[in-house]
Amino acid sequence: LSIYVGTVRDGNKLLEVIHEFESWSGLRISIPKSVVTGAMYGSGTTRRQERAKADVAKRKRDAGPDILEPQIRALEAMDEALNTDNNVPHALKGQETWRTNLAMMHRQCPICNKKKGNCHFPTQLHLNPPCLECKHTWKPSGIKYNGTALKVTHGKTAIRLLGIRYNMWLEGAAQRRYVMDGITELACFLRKNRDLSIENGLRLVDCTLAPLMAFSGPVIIWPEKEFKKLTAAFVRCNKEAWQMSPNTSTALFTFPKDRGGLQIKMPKAILCSATWGHLTRCCQFDDGTRQLAEITYKDALEKHGCLDLEDLQYEAEFLTWDQASQNSFTFACHLTSTIGIRVSWDPFNPDWIASATNTDLAQVLIDTQHLIHIQLKNEQKWATVVGHSEEGRIVHLQTANGDAFFMKTEGQDTTSGHPTLREAIQRTSPTLTRMSQLTEPNRVYGTEEIRRGRKKIGWAQAIYPLRARLQELQNNALLDKRDESLEDELRELKKGELAFLATRPKLIQAGYTSLDSIPRTQKGNATSFF
Numbered sequence: 001l002s003i004y005v006g007t008v009r010d011g012n013k014l015l016e017v018i019h020e021f022e023s024w025s026g027l028r029i030s031i032p033k034s035v036v037t038g039a040m041y042g043s044g045t046t047r048r049q050e051r052a053k054a055d056v057a058k059r060k061r062d063a064g065p066d067i068l069e070p071q072i073r074a075l076e077a078m079d080e081a082l083n084t085d086n087n088v089p090h091a092l093k094g095q096e097t098w099r100t101n102l103a104m105m106h107r108q109c110p111i112c113n114k115k116k117g118n119c120h121f122p123t124q125l126h127l128n129p130p131c132l133e134c135k136h137t138w139k140p141s142g143i144k145y146n147g148t149a150l151k152v153t154h155g156k157t158a159i160r161l162l163g164i165r166y167n168m169w170l171e172g173a174a175q176r177r178y179v180m181d182g183i184t185e186l187a188c189f190l191r192k193n194r195d196l197s198i199e200n201g202l203r204l205v206d207c208t209l210a211p212l213m214a215f216s217g218p219v220i221i222w223p224e225k226e227f228k229k230l231t232a233a234f235v236r237c238n239k240e241a242w243q244m245s246p247n248t249s250t251a252l253f254t255f256p257k258d259r260g261g262l263q264i265k266m267p268k269a270i271l272c273s274a275t276w277g278h279l280t281r282c283c284q285f286d287d288g289t290r291q292l293a294e295i296t297y298k299d300a301l302e303k304h305g306c307l308d309l310e311d312l313q314y315e316a317e318f319l320t321w322d323q324a325s326q327n328s329f330t331f332a333c334h335l336t337s338t339i340g341i342r343v344s345w346d347p348f349n350p351d352w353i354a355s356a357t358n359t360d361l362a363q364v365l366i367d368t369q370h371l372i373h374i375q376l377k378n379e380q381k382w383a384t385v386v387g388h389s390e391e392g393r394i395v396h397l398q399t400a401n402g403d404a405f406f407m408k409t410e411g412q413d414t415t416s417g418h419p420t421l422r423e424a425i426q427r428t429s430p431t432l433t434r435m436s437q438l439t440e441p442n443r444v445y446g447t448e449e450i451r452r453g454r455k456k457i458g459w460a461q462a463i464y465p466l467r468a469r470l471q472e473l474q475n476n477a478l479l480d481k482r483d484e485s486l487e488d489e490l491r492e493l494k495k496g497e498l499a500f501l502a503t504r505p506k507l508i509q510a511g512y513t514s515l516d517s518i519p520r521t522q523k524g525n526a527t528s529f530f
Contacts, residue, residue: 012142035150036150172221190204218277305513312460313337354433
């Protein structure tokens with residue numbers, strides 16, 4: 001059970017309620033397994049970081065090369081005790097070597113797992129002290145359950161939150177290590193158990209690797225360097241499952257079957273499908289998750305100057321892995337673009353059922369008398385919506401036999417045992433996604449764009465052929481294919497791209513959000529001049 005609260009006082013108040021529930025239900029909470037972690041955001045964190053930086057600067061300025069004087073003295077005393085026969089000049093030379101090596105040495109913080117210089121660590125004879133930044137970071141204190149203080153862990157320490165190993169800053173290094181360890185363990189198992197048939201080995205790989213990656217892949221950030229290692233380990237598992245040599249070419253597994261390859265599903269394809277599925281589920285219901293997804297979506301469009309998701313896919317193709325991974329929608333578009341596919345989806349269209357308010361959805365169901373399949377009294381029955389509350393949170397349904405019951409529109413219904421109205425609609429009619437499918441069942445979608453004429457052309461889509469040509473020339477330049485005409489074209493395209501990236505924000509700020517929004521100054525018979 002993972003519970004988030006805003007303050008320490010709210011945490012104690014919530015634990016009091018949990019204790020009352022414990023006394024009423026007879027359940028018992030394990031105190032030794034309960035931990036408290038927390039993080040401070042905003043101006044308080046900035047002040048603490050500045051204090052840590054000032055402490056580091058002071059240690060560099062005051063201590064100088066003798067910043068590890070206590071550790072050096074301890075090692076000198078140990079050396080004198082173990083090597084009493086060494087002469088004095090040799091001992092002094094060894095001490096100077098110690099000083100140089102220890103002053104240049106980097107240490108790893110046990111909390112944030114970052115390697116830093118010794119000036120970032122407190123001067124103490126401790127086996128593995130935390131760095132000064134982690135030391136100055138705020139930690140919750142004074143949280144008790146029934147008078148017993150709970151164990152407090154640092155906010156940067158990775159713990160399991162809803163099955164995923166990350167900290168309060170959502171850093172997924174621990175989860176990435178967990179996935180890599182799982183793949184490595186499977187490769188070692190297949191290597192040792194050669195008596196396992198190829199069919200069973202492949203079945204084991206299919207049942208293990210894809211779910212291991214898809215579970216946490218959409219919610220943690222994979223740096224490109226680590227993802228390449230993951231891909232290499234993934235291919236190694238398939239080699240061991242096929243009982244092939246580790247030196248077997250990777251192309252044998254990635255090439256299509258019509259070209260003689262095995263065409264296995266690579267980690268990028270697994271991550272792509274998992275990411276799009278995660279975004280679809282986030283936008284499925286009208287709740288807080290959908291609101292956060294909408295903020296992320298609008299931020300991606302605004303940052304890259306795109307009109308919609310299709311335009312964002314053209315833009316994301318020319319972003320680096322690390323640039324695209326900062327936003328979920330941008331990263332999903334980057335994955336589809338690099339794989340070579342396009343996704344047609346408008347996640348926040350007002351016509352979607354998920355975008356409709358509770359009252360509007362309930363009223364449309366009343367007007368259309370749409371049938372909903374539901375289990376009532378251990379029997380599968382069809383029901384229709386006959387009424388709703390003032391805010392639409394609860395709807396009244398009635399079966400063909402006249403049985404009436406209530407159902408929540410969204411959220412979780414833990415009292416009646418019925419699903420919510422939105423869940424029941426999805427289960428009854430999986431293809432029902434638009435409100436117009438209820439009000440206009442005979443409508444043919446796509447004709448509106450034809451009647452209105454040509455759709456808007458976003459800036460990323462308009463400039464895509466030139467940027468694709470630039471990328472092709474850059475790849476040829478890496479292959480040392482020298483050609484003066486191509487080099488001139490490459491220079492011109494680079495200048496043009498820089499000019500475009502500098503001009504596009506100003507055009508969007510002036511109201512020209514697409515190529516066709518620029519007013520035409522002159523028209524010809526076959527060519528339009530902008």
